[in-house]
Amino acid sequence: MKRVYLDNAATTPILPEVVEAMLPYLRDAYGNPQSLHDWGDEARETIEKARGRVAALIGGQPGEIIFTGSGTEANNFAIKGLAQAQQSKGKHIVISAIEHFSVLHSAKTLEKWGFEVTQVPVDGYGLVDPEEVAKSMTEDTILVSVMHANGEVGTIEPIAEIAKVVKKMGALFHTDAVAAAGTIPVDVEQLGVDALSLAANQFYGPKGIGALWLKKGTRIIPFLDGGVQEGGRRAGTENVPAIVGMEKAAELAQQDMSSRIQRLSALREQLIADVSSEIKHTILTGHPAQRLPGNASFCIEFIEGESMLMLLSSKGVAASSGSACTSRALKASHVLTAMGIPPEIAQGSLLFSLGLNNSEEDVDYLVEVLPPIVDRLRQMSPLYAKFVKEQGGGK
Amino acid sequence: MPIYSEKVMEHFMNPRNVGEIDNPDGVGEVGNPVCGDMMTFYIKVDDNHLSDVKFKTFGCGAAIAVSSIVSEMAMGKSLEEARKITPALVAEELEGLPKNKYHCSNLGAQALNKAIDDYLKKQGKEVKSRRRGKNEKE
Ligand code: FES
Numbered sequence: 001m002k003r004v005y006l007d008n009a010a011t012t013p014i015l016p017e018v019v020e021a022m023l024p025y026l027r028d029a030y031g032n033p034q035s036l037h038d039w040g041d042e043a044r045e046t047i048e049k050a051r052g053r054v055a056a057l058i059g060g061q062p063g064e065i066i067f068t069g070s071g072t073e074a075n076n077f078a079i080k081g082l083a084q085a086q087q088s089k090g091k092h093i094v095i096s097a098i099e100h101f102s103v104l105h106s107a108k109t110l111e112k113w114g115f116e117v118t119q120v121p122v123d124g125y126g127l128v129d130p131e132e133v134a135k136s137m138t139e140d141t142i143l144v145s146v147m148h149a150n151g152e153v154g155t156i157e158p159i160a161e162i163a164k165v166v167k168k169m170g171a172l173f174h175t176d177a178v179a180a181a182g183t184i185p186v187d188v189e190q191l192g193v194d195a196l197s198l199a200a201n202q203f204y205g206p207k208g209i210g211a212l213w214l215k216k217g218t219r220i221i222p223f224l225d226g227g228v229q230e231g232g233r234r235a236g237t238e239n240v241p242a243i244v245g246m247e248k249a250a251e252l253a254q255q256d257m258s259s260r261i262q263r264l265s266a267l268r269e270q271l272i273a274d275v276s277s278e279i280k281h282t283i284l285t286g287h288p289a290q291r292l293p294g295n296a297s298f299c300i301e302f303i304e305g306e307s308m309l310m311l312l313s314s315k316g317v318a319a320s321s322g323s324a325c326t327s328r329a330l331k332a333s334h335v336l337t338a339m340g341i342p343p344e345i346a347q348g349s350l351l352f353s354l355g356l357n358n359s360e361e362d363v364d365y366l367v368e369v370l371p372p373i374v375d376r377l378r379q380m381s382p383l384y385a386k387f388v389k390e391q392g393g394g395k
Numbered sequence: 396m397p398i399y400s401e402k403v404m405e406h407f408m409n410p411r412n413v414g415e416i417d418n419p420d421g422v423g424e425v426g427n428p429v430c431g432d433m434m435t436f437y438i439k440v441d442d443n444h445l446s447d448v449k450f451k452t453f454g455c456g457a458a459i460a461v462s463s464i465v466s467e468m469a470m471g472k473s474l475e476e477a478r479k480i481t482p483a484l485v486a487e488e489l490e491g492l493p494k495n496k497y498h499c500s501n502l503g504a505q506a507l508n509k510a511i512d513d514y515l516k517k518q519g520k521e522v523k524s525r526r527r528g529k530n531e532k533e
Contacts, residue, residue, distance in 0.1 A: 302453065303453065304432060304453060304454050304455055304458075306455040306456050307407070307454070307455055307456050307458075307459055310407060310456045314408065323430075323455075324430035324431060324432075325430050325432065325454060325455035325458075326455070328495060330430045330495060330498075331430075332431075343431045344431060347430075347431065347432070347453070379413065380410065380413050380451055380452055380453075380459065381451060381452070381453045382424070382433050382434070382435040382451040382452070382453055383433060383453045384453075385415065385451055
């Protein structure tokens with residue numbers, strides 16, 4: 001059976017060059033970077049070189065990169081570590097309503113610790129208005145965190161504008177760039193942020209490795225206590241093979257970024273155009289233009305996401321959904337909800353995220369298998385039956 | 396995706412008795428308070444027995460499989476027997492459901508019961524005016 005992976009927002013596949021780069025560090029170069037002998041020296045030099053490469057991807061300095069075990073860890077680290085380091089100055093945190101759970105739930109933890117958190121709303125496209133950020137800030141605000149791009153609906157946020165507002169009020173600004181870094185140009189200088197999270201498995205690197213970029217001189221409370229690794233801020237023996245994998249993935253991402261963006265955007269436009277024309281009552285979610293290159297997210301009306309995913313999977317297509325039925329908590333995606341999408345529409349959420357592994361044929365195949373699936377489920381749907389009845393008899 | 400039993404997958408891929416009944420004797424519509432989904436059952440009653448059962452469902456894979464198996468379990472049964480179809484029985488018949496999908500099995504039994512209620516109510520009342528069930532107002 002044909003298999004088409006359209007779930008690159010969950011994770012991208014790892015590039016063969018990345019695997020090749022990692023292999024020696026899984027096999028022979030097994031030294032611990034902290035050891036005082038040749039094995040250790042080699043490993044230490046290796047990760048320091050990688051630090052420089054990863055920093056270069058986002059326009060930072062090598063010393064500003066702290067390797068972490070994931071994007072989630074980087075977000076936890078930033079939110080909790082920066083808030084705690086600043087708590088003598090204030091106790092108020094501002095985040096957007098569409099943050100990843102690793103930011104959202106870290107903020108919840110801070111609330112338990114006695115901090116106060118304000119969520120800034122988004123508009124129908126999922127955009128954060130810098131004005132709203134300004135309005136939500138007080139004298140007491142020490143930290144603001146707004147994601148660079150939302151992986152679920154693809155919307156890219158005006159980070160530089162938000163940063164200006166935040167700086168004016170004298171707070172720290174963190175951005176979760178996990179969905180953006182390595183995919184679109186991200187430059188910490190231009191953005192004017194103080195901290196930024198990224199993860200290798202979003203740009204064809206390995207899983208289990210991410211980084212927090214922290215502007216030089218910014219105080220943070222260590223995330224893991226232990227040894228002196230990562231400047232004593234994130235203890236634990238460094239994951240050398242994964243760090244090398246992230247380095248290679250960052251190098252390739254920087255080198256090929258514009259051609260990747262061109263290719264993926266073209267595929268995305270084809271997918272959006274074809275799905276929208278082949279399937280009636282389909283809503284594109286997220287911003288139409290200010291959007292991640294590979295993201296094509298929809299709500300297909302009158303039907304539910306999980307049943308679509310199951311039928312797509314029976315045709316070899318992997319996608320994802322933010323419907324209530326697909327979530328463990330049985331709640332519609334907080335991102336779609338924050339964008340004002342009504343629950344019954346959010347039930348039809350369907351996200352295709354394209355990657356370098358996809359071709360035009362993949363999109364053609366999807367556009368061939370999806371309409372009959374939607375048809376079949378609509379024939380089963382009481383909502384659709386009602387709609388048809390109203391259409392037929394209502395006028 | 397949740398791990399579903401083979402039986403759930405089979406009913407999901409080939410659901411039985413999908414559709415509506417023209418002039419049904421009873422209609423039962425329930426919404427799922429947990430995730431906001433919907434299930435409608437249509438029944439035809441002959442001689443106190445369910446001579447036809449059909450459904451429409453807006454919901455997850457489990458909800459569709461549940462509707463399908465409930466329609467199959469109910470078909471041909473007397474009203475009293477059909478009322479004995481409980482969510483637990485439905486789940487058992489489907490060779491189990493993931494925990495967070497149990498609430499979907501409630502829907503099926505509820506919708507069927509509501510359709511039977513609707514039929515009984517109509518029997519007691521003027522039948523014709525409510526022939527098309529409560530979805531009629533448009
Ligand atoms: S109908 Fe929503 S989880 Fe089953």
